[in-house]
Amino acid sequence: MALLLAGISVLAALLSSVASLAAGPNGLAWHGMLWWMQKTPFRPVQRGERLTPGRFSRLARTTPFLLLGVSGGFAVTAGMIALLGGGTRTATLPFGLPWLNWHLALDPLAGFFFCILGIPLIAASLFGPGYVREFEHGKHTLSVLGLFTGLFVAGMELVLLADDAFLFMIAWELMSVASYFLVAYQHEHATNRRAAFLYLLMAEIGAIAIILAFGVLAGFAGGLTFEALRSVALTPLWASIAFVLALAGFGMKAGLVPLHAWLPEAHPAAPSHISALMSGVMLKIAVYGFIRFAFDLLPSLFWQWGVLVLLIGSASAVLGILYALQQQNLKRLLAYSSVENIGIIFTALGLSLIFQSSGNSQLGTLGLVAALLHSLNHALFKSLLFLGAGAILHQTHEHSLENMGGLIHRMPKLAALFLIGTLSIAALPPFNGFVSEWLIFQTALQAGGIQSGILRSLIPTASAVLALTSALAATCFVKVYGVAFLGLPRSRHIARAREVRHPGMLAGPSLLAAFCVLFGVLPTPLINALGSLTQPLTGFVLPNISALGWLWLTPVSPEVAAYSPALVLLGTVAVGWLCYYLLYRRTGLEPRRAEPWDCGFGGLTARTQYTSGAFSMPIRRIFEPVFDTCETVEEQTEGPANTRVTGLRYHFQVLDRAWLVLYEPSGRAVTRLARRVGRLQAGNIRTYLGYSFFTLIVLLWVVS
Amino acid sequence: MAWLMAILQTLLFIGLAPLLSGWIKRVKCRLQNRKAPSLFQPYRDLRKLYRKQPIVPQPASWIFRAAPYIVFASTVLAAATVPLVAIHLPTARIADVIVLVGFFALGRMFLVLAGMDIGTAFGGMGSSREMTISSLAEPAMLMAVFTLAMSAHTTNLSQAVNFVLDSGLVLRPSFVFALGGLILVAIAETGRIPVDNPATHLELTMIHEAMILEYSGRWLALIEWASQIKLMLYGVLIANIFFPWGIAQTFSLNALALGLGMIALKLAVLAVMLALSEVLFAKMRIFRVQEYLSFAYLLSVLGMLSHIILEAAR
Amino acid sequence: MGFAGLSLYSQAVLLLAGLIALTSFLMLGQSRLVRLVLVFAIQGILLAATTAVVAGVLDFPHLYISAGLSFLLKGILIPIMLHRMIYRLGLHRELDTIEHPARVMMGGAFLVVFSYYVSLPVVAHSPLVTLNAVAVSLAVVLLGMLLMITRRQAVAHVVGFMSIENGLFFAAVVSTYGMPMVVELGIAADVLVAAVVFGVFFFQIRESIDSLDVDRLSKLSEADKP
């Protein structure tokens, strides 16, 4: 049943791609309609009106997104059924290799990730039709966009459904390739091309790493289905090789430091609703792959792995947010913050691995739950923020924070939604981001129960890094909101921005915002539902999550820690309203509008405000060693001998260290090697004859 | 009953906060050989502000108007979760110490947003500095708290206090470190000398004041009050976590009276110490604050590690 | 038993083998194209003679055919064609100098030793003494390649190629008394066509780089120019 629904959602996604292929301005259906209209001159008089080109193009624009929405809806329902129902449903399709058909399975883990996939998908499909309208008259046809969007979604859903390594890899690569085409969609910009190239290259290498990881298991198991792989017995060495390969492969997709550098290039390059899906959902698919491989397939876990994951995760978290703080392009900033959140998720996974392998399965379960919850939350608020950024982009065609400002007056509704996203991602109570980070902290605080002293000292340090990360995240998103939406507009077109007209472009974000609040306020039922998921993976369910009832969240036990977001919200509203009532209603003193006082300095202009670069300057100074900043100050001087300085222009650019230490050197190495090898093809035939001659001699000498 | 107690304690908290800052001012004046205002001066200030008509700067949006309420509310909620005179109150279950930090963060967030909302240079400056400082102070505070939580095996404040009470007088090195860290953080977070000076409007040095520069009337009153509560809150934290003796474990009348007396005493002593330090030290340059805070961070982490290494249960 | 004890047939075969090897060496050292072709023709005739001897003594009638074929092709037809070409392309006066002839000769000698060493295991498995000729044939093949490597003249390349063919053919004769007829014919046809195609190419190369110096055929190079 659930599997059927999931299948339907995959089909719907594929259908949407087919539909958009057919319905493009030079697509089949379009020609078909024209042909049909001029073929039957009299009948479609009334139909003819109904199908004017304008209406047709609107139809062509909306149909694929409608189908995507359907797909999302089915995905969520299927996921819910699988998650709540528990158990695993399997099927096989007559595709693939002759001795290995496609095996499908839908278990609670996949179900949960189906939910993670479905909700942003619905939002994106609400948001899409309005957003893509601006592409309609561009030089790129919408049908390409729709085609690959559908394939992209179908690929992600198939990854979740796959139950054998072969299908898994097919779906995985389908996802990568389709998203590559989406990144390269606006390919007239060289930067987009470069980003797309880098993206696909990394995806390819990562995929090979994953294949090899599967290969290790398959080598011992002799089969490629997940059942066969599960039942394999590995020596610790081989298990570790497989694990490291998998970590590299999935981590590359998820954007773990130092393999992350492609991510901030690629995600902003795509159209915004795609960026939302990529950052919000695709990274979670990578997380799913990692969980599936490490917790489900691998026979046994070792604490060293946990330490490795913990270290990498913490590094990604803190570096990601530090780099995010220094970005001026809004979408790049969001992409870097995805790196941070993935880092947080992997930190939780690392904790879970450590506890799991040191025999403390209940805490391992807690860590896993925290990771899963944060995946869901990140999917929600990151998609929300990307859609918001997309809306701004759509209305103002502005990427850079430096030119924004005061948008809260121009687009109030969007501003409100964006604020919710900001509060959630800044991990403030009572929103959803806080719940998952709180759970992670709770997990880390149980480290006292571990025997090994190294771990007991390592884990708190990691949690310290996590604390730093969340504080910096708050700073980062205060900057985003304050600079983009508050204050005075910093450029003319921003000052003339208007609220989005298309209702869907607000409906999508509001859906996500609603979920952000919902899961923030009532996390307990959700976490309870995850029990059916953790049972097969770790053999545990969290016993007393809801020991004090559904209103309270008590991960370990009521004595250790309790948190009731609902009451927190209630209290805040109550107190706030009380003050409001007492202070305002009673003394009805109407506030008066006036020029800001500003210590008596008058004449405020937009240029006197703090810019985004200025806001993050102290952090830049404090964390100097992390960054690779190049700053330039231009003086505009005049007067005799240019002594009088009339203007200063300050540029700064923060380069990603990963480029300098990892990417560029390897690129150079390849070209150098290629030049060496090029000498083989010197062009002289006698040299060539010499090659074959000596090859022959050497071989003869070798064999005889 | 318990809920009633909780609400009463919260109201008490709110009510006493201005008194504490009045007391601090008084002690300070005495130390500087100045004529001190009355203990109740803060209440008068609040009333005066409350009567005045507030002014909204031109570019401000609803965030500017909503911020004071949210700040005040979050601070009050924070106060509600901290045991003042008694433990085992139900409110302690709503939010543990991590959530407490979250409350501070929430309030700060809106204050900072309000500071940027008016689009002045000072607002942005103050917001930037505030976030910078807090992004260093918050982890330090969390670490200090974690040290406590790990030895008490709980993040629930009243449970922790209970644990310290039960274990009697134990000289834990980790607690010493944590105490040091927490004090440093408290000074930074409440904007006292040497990090910030609440009594100045000198443009280039102010942090907290720069953000609330444009506030007036009842909003300013709320914000001031909130910051007074915050100050007292830190005091109570330090007092009741590290020196919890005397706090009421039952709701009997004399126990509560004793608790009230004790906490008043502790706070008074702390206030004197604070005043002393404010008189002795001078304000730091903004970029020296990071060293100060990283020292606090270091202290807390040391506390954590010493708990792990020195106090490992064998 | 010594060489003297061998049957006259074997001695003949081995003698011819020696001669063929000698011709290969001559070719290697020969710098005038005309003489090169001449030596090549002699080699072809020797090859035919060997085939005939084998055919006669061991009485394989079909070897007569192949003997005739090789005589016609390698001994007469191709040499004449090449000769004509050389004159029509006006190369008969041209000297195709070899750099370090001494080294080349040493290399050739080494190749002979090497091929003997390589073919030892082959020989070991059969009583036939004539098999030692396999070593010679291998040597001829390798010498042919060496010839092609050392010469810059396209014509010389063709000769070297053909002498490789000779080596193969010789190997086939002495080791396996010729290949099956189908194959023989096929090979002959191929050689013929190849010869013709070579002829075509001489002119194409000539008209493209107006010389037959293969070293100048190096437009399609990928090594970055210094």
Add this chain to the structure above:
Amino acid sequence: MIAAYLVLLIPLVGMVILGLVADSRRAGHINVRCNAWALAASIWLAIDVLVYGPRLSSGQLLYIDSFNVYLVALTAFVGLTTSIFSGPYMAHELETGRVNARRLRLYYVMYQGFMLAMYLVLTTNNMGVLWVAMEGATLATVLLVSLYRTPESVEAAWKYFILCGVGIALALFGTVLLYFAAEQKLGIGGNALLWTVLHEHAGLLEPTIMRLAFVFLLVGYGTKIGLVPLHNWLPDAHSEGPTPMSAILSGLLLNDALYAVVRCKMLVDGSLGTQMAGYLMMGFGLLSFLVAALFLHRQTDIKRLFSYSSIEHMGLMTFAFGIGSPWATFAALFHMTTHSLTKSAIFVTVGHAAQLAGTQRMDRIRGLILTQPAIGWGLLIGTVAIAGFPPFGVFASEFLVLIATMRDYPWLTPLLLIGIGVAFAGLFRHLQLMVYGDVPEGQKAIPANLLPVMIHLALVLWLGLSIPGFLGNWFSQATQLISGASPL
């Protein structure tokens, strides 16, 4: 068995007819028709084999088993589609005056001649005839390489001819040794060169001789496969000849040379009982794979680029055959099919792209997608397919190769990983610039027949999604035959 003879006869007749036809347009149609008939015959043959199993012709001259029958069908198919494409293409070349009518006639004759040689290579049972046919293929194509008579093309043709000639000669020496080894055991007579007989008695053959023989055969036929360092002729020949020729060279000739090597390997393995042949093939394969991958980065000519990618893929197949485990062998067989389908499709699009831009230099080809979406997307999708992305068939084989390598020779996998990565980067760094971006002025769409491309890519897609049953059976039977075990 009539079908087999038909397959050989039709191109022969085709040669004669095309030799007589003067009008180039009609010649093109006839060429297509011949290939169509040949395809029909080969399908008949395939069904024949499908129904009755391996067939040996009377006189034992021809032998069809599941290993070569699908290659025959593939050859016929690619030959047909390429001829469909070559008609208008050569007409365009005639208009632009790069060729004249006489050469065009030569072209068509040689086309059929080449097809004949290919069929003979595949169907014959006699190692000697195999050699003859292989040499014939060289002779048939060498004049096509220099069809344009440009200095480059002549040079390329000359190198092609000399290098392949020498290489093939060495292969003949190997054949002689093979014959010698066989004769000692099976007695003097014609059928000592018959593959069936040899394979039957492989165990008896003298190992030492077989070892030498294999070295010569590998170097010989390896030259035609384009194994590094014997590959130097390949990029030149592929890039300088007319594009349809490049398509069939890449799509068919390389396959058939590899086929010959594998046949020999089966004999040698049977005789030696060691992995020697396998190791040699693995070594050569891996070397070619890596070196070609590096070469991709330095290309400026679009056809050279893809010919290097052919070398890379042949290297991968050789490597896989060398591993010799069932999965690897299956993968290699499968890869032969998908690679030749994809690569010929790519060459068709490349030809159109080059005509469209008026040059083969890649830095002059820009913005294909905007100029002519069909060509641009065709090239892009084709390259994605050849780079081994699913759901195209190439992925499945590369997947299996990786898994098999991980299983048998894990320490080689890093090399494969690097190789695939480098090769991918080498392909796409050039490709993206050509298909994407804005259109340079003066570049406009041309009449192009992309039917073959679509058919090929559709087939590759289909194979990638699911291998049809009969094909799967053939592959697994062939695997059984080659590696001695079935992948199932």
